[in-house]
Amino acid sequence: MEQITKDKDNLIIKIPLKQEVYNPYTDEVEGEIDNIIGVIEGDQVGFAYQIDMSYKDKDPQIGTTFYVDYMENGEFIKLCEKLGLGVMEYPVCATCKEVIYGSFTLDDEGEPMCDKCEMEERDKELTEKTYEEIK
Numbered sequence: 001m002e003q004i005t006k007d008k009d010n011l012i013i014k015i016p017l018k019q020e021v022y023n024p025y026t027d028e029v030e031g032e033i034d035n036i037i038g039v040i041e042g043d044q045v046g047f048a049y050q051i052d053m054s055y056k057d058k059d060p061q062i063g064t065t066f067y068v069d070y071m072e073n074g075e076f077i078k079l080c081e082k083l084g085l086g087v088m089e090y091p092v093c094a095t096c097k098e099v100i101y102g103s104f105t106l107d108d109e110g111e112p113m114c115d116k117c118e119m120e121e122r123d124k125e126l127t128e129k130t131y132e133e134i135k
């Protein structure tokens, strides 16, 4: 798939911009979608593969980030526009500042909160409640 070569000064990796949409139920190619998406993960940005899910009637999933950079978000979004790529920004937990990759809830201020912080918050509330009951 990827073609990896070099010239005098650079490693050159060619990654197709599009991938075929393949339907395993009909065994047919039903078009194409972007193969690559720009991702913003907290203070790092990069490029990731998209995983076609259209045969399940779902939006593409985001796969492995295969290139990472630390350029400023606005600069990166402009680069993606220039390259014709979509951009996805992962939510960041407002409590611990970790990037959230899976499901998450919103805290009292309506900000994203990761599962770990949600559990700690719940434990804290339970402990306080128990303490109140003992008093």
Ligand SMILES: [Zn+2]
Pocket: 093, 094, 095, 096, 097, 098, 113, 114, 115, 116, 117, 118
């Ligand atoms: Zn958190």
